[in-house]
Amino acid sequence: MIFRYTILYVEDVAASLAFYERAFAMERGFLHESGDYGELVTGATKLAFSSVKLMRTLGKTPGKPAPETPVFEIAFETEDVYAAYTRAVAAGAQPVQEVRSEPWGQTTCYVTDIDGYLVEICSPAQLPSPG
Secondary structure (H helix, E strand, O other): OOOOEEEEEEOOHHHHHHHHHHHHOOEEEEEOOOOOEEEEEOOOOEEEEEEHHHHHHOOOOOOOOOOOOOOOOEEEEOOOHHHHHHHHHHOOOEEEEEEEEOOOOOEEEEEEOOOOOEEEEEOOOOOOOOO
16 A cells, blocks of 8 residues: 555646645646646655535535644644745735744744645654654
8 A cells, every 4th residue: 555645635636736836836746637637746645635516526525624623734844934935926826924033943834735635744853753
């Protein structure tokens, strides 16, 4: 078993892809001709988007993201958190937590994307050595 996709349910797949391209310098991998599904180039695990409309036709009832009470987050790692935060906000991301240094040595900040999903922008974490 491998972790292949994280799929966010959004109203407008093309708009969400375009936002991630502008806000996080991501590259579009694919947008289906129907406009109901798309992916970003993110390595082995895809960050993908599916339209709420498509999910409803498949018998699902997607909820809306609630940044005040999130149940998950997407995290992007970068060496320059401040520059990434500034770029994301300029592209339309909503600030949630400004850039700060954490006690464990990592720099973090949070924004929401145009659909309300919580996105962490962080520096690499210094992991403890195994054993």
